[in-house]
Amino acid sequence: MPLYDYRCNACEQIWEARHGFDAPKPNCPNCESQDTQKHITQAPTFARGMLTPAGTSRKQSKEELKSKWAEETPKLRKQLEQKLGKDVVKRNAPTLYDD
Numbered sequence: 001m002p003l004y005d006y007r008c009n010a011c012e013q014i015w016e017a018r019h020g021f022d023a024p025k026p027n028c029p030n031c032e033s034q035d036t037q038k039h040i041t042q043a044p045t046f047a048r049g050m051l052t053p054a055g056t057s058r059k060q061s062k063e064e065l066k067s068k069w070a071e072e073t074p075k076l077r078k079q080l081e082q083k084l085g086k087d088v089v090k091r092n093a094p095t096l097y098d099d
Ligand SMILES: [Zn+2]
Pocket: 008, 009, 010, 011, 012, 013, 028, 029, 030, 031, 032, 033
């Protein structure tokens, strides 16, 4: 039987379930919620909750992107800090603090 990764929309628990292809979705083992979905583990987790540059051109080299982000990140960080407070920003977007 195939092994699936599931994610609970209610409590964000992620777990693995082994069941048949057409079996009903399992309830969350943590909070019993039925609001669950198959979780794609291959998705890039670094982008979760982060801002990804929209419409990024494939022609742009990594170096160009890097320098653009080096320029944009402090601005973005400052904006977010003013809005949400430094602690919140740091907790939710730790990559903004990677230099
Ligand atoms: Zn849950």
